[in-house]
Amino acid sequence: MTLSQKAFSLLQYPLPHHALSRLTGKFAQCDNPWVKDTLIKAFIKRFNVDMSQALEPDPTAYATFNDFFTRALKADARPLGDGILSPADGTLSQYGRLQAGQLVQAKGHTYSAQTLLGGDTALAEEFLGGSFATVYLSPRDYHRVHMPVTGTLREMVYVPGRLFSVNQATANYVPGLFARNERLVCIFDTEHGPMAMVLVGAMIVAAIETVWSGQVTPLAGHPQRMQFGQPITLEKGAEMGRFKLGSTVVMCFAKPPSFANNPLRSMVQMGQTLGAY
Numbered sequence: 001m002t003l004s005q006k007a008f009s010l011l012q013y014p015l016p017h018h019a020l021s022r023l024t025g026k027f028a029q030c031d032n033p034w035v036k037d038t039l040i041k042a043f044i045k046r047f048n049v050d051m052s053q054a055l056e057p058d059p060t061a062y063a064t065f066n067d068f069f070t071r072a073l074k075a076d077a078r079p080l081g082d083g084i085l086s087p088a089d090g091t092l093s094q095y096g097r098l099q100a101g102q103l104v105q106a107k108g109h110t111y112s113a114q115t116l117l118g119g120d121t122a123l124a125e126e127f128l129g130g131s132f133a134t135v136y137l138s139p140r141d142y143h144r145v146h147m148p149v150t151g152t153l154r155e156m157v158y159v160p161g162r163l164f165s166v167n168q169a170t171a172n173y174v175p176g177l178f179a180r181n182e183r184l185v186c187i188f189d190t191e192h193g194p195m196a197m198v199l200v201g202a203m204i205v206a207a208i209e210t211v212w213s214g215q216v217t218p219l220a221g222h223p224q225r226m227q228f229g230q231p232i233t234l235e236k237g238a239e240m241g242r243f244k245l246g247s248t249v250v251m252c253f254a255k256p257p258s259f260a261n262n263p264l265r266s267m268v269q270m271g272q273t274l275g276a277y
């Protein structure tokens with residue numbers, strides 16, 4: 001790790017994570033044409049965003065920066081592969097088996113499935129001997145999250161926490177990063193057993209949404225469990241949620257799949273095959 005990466009990570013500890021994120025959220029929701037068009041055009045230039053794949057390629061057509069950031073893609077932009085799919089565009093930062101209930105965050109750093117899933121011992125035990133995969137969404141990526149396999153929602157758990165950045169520099173240095181940040185845990189029952197989709201918040205991520213409940217974060221206080229009266233089944237490849245600004249998705253599988261030979265930190269796209277049973 002370089003000195004600058006270490007300094008970047010250390011400087012995040014005293015920052016008012018939530019205040020900064022909520023302030024950013026207000027700017028991102030501004031519908032003043034001059035403000036939102038200036039932000040969107042500057043963002044596209046800074047991060048080299050490819051608008052040719054967007055359903056609406058005109059940056060000025062979006063009502064707010066958030067609408068641009070969570071933009072839909074053209075129907076044929078992300079063909080679906082076989083087996084277990086990548087849930088999002090991004091970087092495949094880690095994947096593998098849960099060893100003694102531990103997930104790998106980065107070299108030298110692990111964290112527990114129990115903490116990640118909100119402290120529920122019984123739930124964590126369902127994933128003992130399973131596998132995980134982590135996809136980091138950079139600012140330039142498509143920010144809707146899709147189902148890697150078909151599943152029926154069992155419950156959703158909001159877990160409060162900090163909002164550290166989730167880029168590789170921070171992952172290399174901040175212990176238990178994904179189990180410290182605010183996150184939304186979605187437990188699905190699939191034909192291969194339970195699957196957890198964990199949408200991890202990050203600094204300046206103003207909110208996390210799901211397709212069945214709308215905007216969920218920010219909440220506060222203690223973990224909150226939510227169940228829904230009607231069965232919610234989402235097909236493989238269907239949208240399940242989105243980030244208002246970038247973050248990370250951690251998937252946990254009770255039955256370990258065989259992952260494809262994707263090298264760590266390789267770029268993946270939503271719908272790309274990650275593994276198979």
